[in-house]
Amino acid sequence: MFRLLLTYVLPLVLPTLIYVAWVSYARRRHDENSDDDLPGLKKGPLFWSLLAGLALTAAGLVTIALTSGVPPDAGTYVAPRLEDGKIVPPHFEKN
Secondary structure (H helix, E strand, O other), rough: HHHHHHHHHHHHHHHHHHHHHHHHHHHHHHHOOOOOOOOOOOHHHHHHHHHHHHHHHHHHHHHHHHHHOOOOOOOEEEEEEOOOOOOOEEEEEEO
């Protein structure tokens, strides 16, 4: 579950959370006597933060795919099987 959170949810949501936190901080720091507009959530930056989240998620998944796993010459894969009423888990046998 934690791996799913780190690889899918966090990169997708992180830019949007940063943007929402910045808007919240800017609204608290806004001077009521100034002529500036009160900062708020706008469609443009919110869209770009969601797009950045998708890009981060894709980059994370590509990185995991390229840096993890078993090398092709690790051995022969032996599938799980049933022996004497017990399940023998899958494993690799060295060549």
